[in-house]
Amino acid sequence: MSSLEEPLGLGDLPKLSINRLERFSPSACRAGADDQNTSNYKHRNGGNNQTFFHSSAHSWHVQGHYADSSCNGLDMEFRALPRKVLLDLPRFVNIVEVGPRDGLQNEKSTVPTSVKIELIHKLVASGLSVVEATSFVSPKWVPQLADAKDVLEGIRHVPDVRFPVLTPNLRGFEAAVAAGAKEVAVFASASESFSKSNINCTIKESLARYRDVITSAKKHGIRIRGYVSCVVGCPVEGAIHPSKVAYVAKELYDMGCSEISLGDTIGVGTPGIDFVALCFQHVISWYQYLSLPFKTNFEASDDVSLFLRALQSQSINMLAHCMCEKGKHLLIADHIICSFNCWIFFFNATVLATYVIGTFTLLAILFVSGKVLAMLEAVLSFVPVDKLAVHFHDTYGQALANILVSLQMGINIVDSSVSGLGGCPYAKGATGNVATEDVVYMLHGLGIETNVDLNKLMDVGDYISNRLGRPSGSKTTTALHKLTT
Numbered sequence: 147m148s149s150l151e152e153p154l155g156l157g158d159l160p161k162l163s164i165n166r167l168e169r170f171s172p173s174a175c176r177a178g179a180d181d182q183n184t185s186n187y188k189h190r191n192g193g194n195n196q197t198f199f200h201s202s203a204h205s206w207h208v209q210g211h212y213a214d215s216s217c218n219g220l221d222m223e224f225r226a227l228p229r230k231v232l233l234d235l236p237r238f239v240n241i242v243e244v245g246p247r248d249g250l251q252n253e254k255s256t257v258p259t260s261v262k263i264e265l266i267h268k269l270v271a272s273g274l275s276v277v278e279a280t281s282f283v284s285p286k287w288v289p290q291l292a293d294a295k296d297v298l299e300g301i302r303h304v305p306d307v308r309f310p311v312l313t314p315n316l317r318g319f320e321a322a323v324a325a326g327a328k329e330v331a332v333f334a335s336a337s338e339s340f341s342k343s344n345i346n347c348t349i350k351e352s353l354a355r356y357r358d359v360i361t362s363a364k365k366h367g368i369r370i371r372g373y374v375s376c377v378v379g380c381p382v383e384g385a386i387h388p389s390k391v392a393y394v395a396k397e398l399y400d401m402g403c404s405e406i407s408l409g410d411t412i413g414v415g416t417p418g419i420d421f422v423a424l425c426f427q428h429v430i431s432w433y434q435y436l437s438l439p440f441k442t443n444f445e446a447s448d449d450v451s452l453f454l455r456a457l458q459s460q461s462i463n464m465l466a467h468c469m470c471e472k473g474k475h476l477l478i479a480d481h482i483i484c485s486f487n488c489w490i491f492f493f494n495a496t497v498l499a500t501y502v503i504g505t506f507t508l509l510a511i512l513f514v515s516g517k518v519l520a521m522l523e524a525v526l527s528f529v530p531v532d533k534l535a536v537h538f539h540d541t542y543g544q545a546l547a548n549i550l551v552s553l554q555m556g557i558n559i560v561d562s563s564v565s566g567l568g569g570c571p572y573a574k575g576a577t578g579n580v581a582t583e584d585v586v587y588m589l590h591g592l593g594i595e596t597n598v599d600l601n602k603l604m605d606v607g608d609y610i611s612n613r614l615g616r617p618s619g620s621k622t623t624t625a626l627h628k629l630t631t
């Protein structure tokens with residue numbers, strides 16, 4: 147691994163994970179345990195993979211952990227692995243469950259108030275301590291949440307749980323306070339177009355409205371969460387520049403929001419790559435390439451294969467990090483170049499020029515396209531990391547990867563929705579939030595605590611999915627149900 151990759155720890159993730167997981171896979175460890183006649187692994191596993199998966203452990207990492215004591219000599223290395231590969235992750239992540247609000251707001255048929263209340267009670271019973279309950283918005287705009295007051299009434303006596311509610315203006319705020327809300331959330335956007343379609347005003351106007359709400363909330367001693375929507379992309383405007391997100395986040399934070407949640411409303415974000423680090427990687431490979439003929443003890447096969455490997459690993463990194471349509475032809479060009487005979491490649495100035503120009507074009511595309519890391523870096527210049535939350539929709543299946551890089555950046559508040567329910571009615575094409583079950587599975591797998599009981603949470607997912615008449619949107623639930631039925 148090049149030292150230039152280390153700050154982000156992204157370059158080596160796939161390689162290391164695959165090698166180590168093979169080495170520490172349950173079967174490998176089980177075989178080791180059997181060889182030594184130790185019953186540790188089997189004992190904890192109960193000799194039953196299904197029980198093991200479903201009730202005792204939630205991921206490969208946890209399985210490896212169970213196998214610690216039976217895999218001689220490897221345990222130390224394995225225990226150090228997550229830190230080594232995944233850098234400093236938080237020990238605890240606070241999950242903000244948004245299912246009852248974000249999850250249900252887009253449902254076409256009316257969900258009975260009693261079901262919403264039951265859903266919230268069940269979510270709390272699974273260990274979630276922050277559940278976004280509803281919205282005090284115009285019922286003309288979001289008819290599904292017209293029963294906001296009744297929902298709050300139904301959860302009024304639940305102790306020690308935060309129930310933020312969305313308020314788009316002073317009117318909504320006053321209604322929420324009258325209904326007993328102790329925490330509210332205001333929601334601005336980094337995209338002008340989305341602001342207009344979602345709350346019918348410009349970003350500037352929305353910030354002025356929220357200033358009034360926040361001033362009033364402070365007087366009442368009410369905690370305020372601030373959302374910024376479209377933090378990487380907008381359904382109308384496309385990629386959103388990180389500086390726009392940073393501006394809105396800063397405004398909300400300076401006004402007095404205690405927490406800023408960054409919403410990838412349409413789920414287009416990818417973790418992104420560090421532009422500078424990638425440039426350095428390329429400069430180094432060009433240097434290696436150009437220095438080949440000047441070496442005195444030139445070992446053709448070794449150096450050529452080293453050079454090809456360097457190029458290939460860059461291509462794989464690029465493929466993994468930028469599968470955007472625009473970049474595809476450049477990636478393909480990269481691969482063709484890699485597979486060329488190195489000597490022909492070396493003397494072919496045209497090919498070299500293509501590679502150089504192609505690389506720069508690709509980097510330019512990457513630089514301007516919306517990426518989560520760049521956006522987080524911009525926001526972190528203005529808002530402290532412990533005041534930030536991330537809110538990913540999973541339209542392109544990128545949410546967990548985005549959450550992981552957010553954790554690596556030091557964020558430890560994650561929004562998610564049970565069963566992957568959700569989507570904003572004013573963000574066309576956007577699917578649900580990342581499923582809370584999948585987030586919990588990943589976090590527990592990384593050894594991060596959440597205080598959430600995954601089994602109970604999956605039952606809640608089943609409850610609401612049954613009521614809505616469709617299967618759960620959680621991959622974890624789907625997989626574990628297949629194992630147990």
Ligand SMILES: CC(C)(COP(=O)([O-])OP(=O)([O-])OC[C@H]1O[C@@H](n2cnc3c(N)ncnc32)[C@H](O)[C@@H]1OP(=O)([O-])[O-])[C@@H](O)C(=O)NCCC(=O)NCCSC(=O)C[C@@](C)(O)CC(=O)[O-]
Pocket residue numbers: 248251281282283284285286287288312314315317318319321333344345346373374375376409410411537569570571572
């Ligand atoms: C902001 C408005 C109200 C402006 O809507 P408007 O039409 O511009 O405002 P208006 O002042 O002309 O009001 C229209 C009607 O709504 C009433 N009204 C006005 N305010 C309220 C209120 N608070 N509660 C109840 N009623 C209200 C008002 O009294 C009037 O009633 P009428 O006189 O016609 O009978 C409207 O656009 C609205 O309610 N928008 C909410 C849209 C929404 O909830 N979107 C989804 C949430 S955002 C989201 O999901 C993204 C997020 C947070 O999850 C993060 C992410 O994923 O990115």
